[in-house]
Amino acid sequence: MSSSEQQLSGPDFTRGIPASDIPDGGMLLGHVGGEAVLLAKRGTELFAIGATCTHYNGPLAEGLMVDDTVRCPWHHACFSLRTGEAVRAPALNPVACFRIEESGSTIFVREKTEKAPAQQVKPDTHIRSVVIIGGGAAGNAAAEMLRRQDFKGSVTMLSADDALPYDRPNLSKDYLAGNASEDWIPLRSQDFYKEQNIDVRLNARVMAIDTVERELVLADGSRIAFDALLLATGAAPFRLDIPGAELPHVHYLRTLDDSRALIAKTRDAKRAVVIGASFIGLETAASLRTRGIDVHVVGPQSRPLERVLGAELGDMVREIHEAHGVVFHFGTMAAAIDKDMVTLKSGERLPADLVVAGIGVRPDVELAKTAGLAVDNGIVVDQYLQTSIPGIYAAGDIARWPDPHSGGLIRVEHWVVAERQGQTAAINMIGGRQPFDAVPFFWSQHFDVTVSYVGHAEKWDKVEIEGNPAARDCKVTYLQSGRKLAVATVSRDLESLRAETELERT
Structure with a gap:
C-alpha cells in the first residue's frame, strides 16, 4: 500500500472517534490534515504517530505493537509510540507525533508536536574522538547514533568506497531490476553529514591500527588519533x-x-x-x-x-x-x-x-588480525561488541558475537543486523553498557515474492511448516533439540513480527 493510499484510509481523527473504537493494545489507521496517522492505545495511554515507515514507506498500522513501540511489517523497523523515534534499524528517520485531546468519550487527534528522543546514555567526557573504519550499514548507523546520543566529540568515518553510504540491499533488487532510480540509493546527503558534523572521508584506506598510541595509519601516510574505534570493514566477494x-x-x-x-x-x-x-x-x-x-x-x-x-x-x-x-x-x-x-x-x-x-563473501579482517585483535571466522567481540582490545569495537559482517538466542558465537552477513550492531556499538563506545541482543532479521526478494527470516539456524533437526510454500503462503519454523531457532515466512508479515518478538523473549 502506498503512502497516498494510506492517507485515504480510516477516519479523519480531527473530527473525533468514539473511545470504544480503539481497545487496549489496539491500533487504528486514520488521517490528520491529509497525512496518514496511527492511533494506538496501551493501558490508559493513547499515542498518535505518523503511520508510514520512514524506511520503505511500509504501513505501520499493519505491523505489531510491542510495549510502547510499533514494528513495521515489511522490514521490521521499530518506532517509539511516545516520541516517534526510529529506535531500531532499518529505519533511520523518526515519524511525526501528534497531540491527542480527549473530550468525554471522544478522542481527537490534533496538530503535530515536537518530542525529544530518549537518550540512552550520557556520553563519557573522556571519549573525545570516535573513528569508524567503513562506510557501510554499520558504520553509517553508528555515526548517526553517536549524534542522536548527543555525543559532542569528533566523529570521523573512513570509507574505502568512492560514494557516500548507500542502501546496499537495493543494489541487487529494485535498483538493478530497473524499478528504482538511483535517487533511492544514498542513505544521506552530503549536507546531512555536514549538519551533523560527521567527517566522512571517501577513498580512505587504513593500512594499520596502532593500538598502543591509539592511532590509525592511512595509505597516504597520515595518522588519525582515536579514543574509541569501530571496525566496520564489511566483507569482500570471493x-x-x-x-x-x-x-x-x-x-x-x-x-x-x-x-x-x-x-x-x-x-x-x-x-x-x-x-x-x-x-x-x-x-x-x-x-x-x-x-x-x-x-x-x-x-x-x-x-x-x-x-x-x-x-x-x-x-x-x-x-x-x-x-x-x-x-x-x-x-x-x-x-x-x-x-x-x-x-x-x-x-x-x-x-x-x-x-x-x-x-559468497569473506569478512575483511586483515586490519584486525595485524593489530593483534582476536580473530576467528570474523572479529571476536563480547556482548557489547567490544573486541579483545578495550575501546575497539566491531560491527556488521565482520563481527562474531555471542548470540543469546542460539547460544553460540555467530556471524551474520545481513544489512539490518549490521545497522543494529552499529547503533549498539555507538552507544557502548561512549560509555553505554547495552548488550547486543537483537534477533537477526533479513529479507530476500525473488521477483514478486519476499521471504522474511528471523533468528539464526546453522543447523536443525526438525522443520515445522504451516501453510503451503507452493502457494507462496507459509511459515517455516526451524528447531534443534526442540528449541526454536528461526522462522521464515512468505506472505505472513505479522507472523514474522510475532516470531521475532517470541524469539527475543526466550
Missing part, C-alpha cells in the same frame, strides 16, 4: 579462480559501482550466466530477468538456498525463478569462461555475453 575469470564481461555485485556496471551491461547483453545460487546470485538473476535477459544459474547444490531455508522453501524459490524463465544447472560448477561462453564441469557449454559471480 573471486572466481578459473580460466577466463578476469575477462571484462565477468562481474561481481558488492558496491554501487558494481551495480552501475551491471546496469550498463544490460543495455547490450542478451544472455547471462550467474555463477552461484546464493541470495545475491538469485536476486541478481531475478533482476536481470526483469530486464528481459536470458539467465542461467549454476551451482553445486541440488536446490537453491537449501542450507539456509531448507528443502521446502528451496523448492519454492526454484519454482518462482523457473516460472519467470530462469534456467538452473545444479550439481556442477563453472570450469572456464571465454568471451561468449561458460563451460561447466559437467561439460555443458552455456552461451553468455554477461557473467555474474555470486559465490
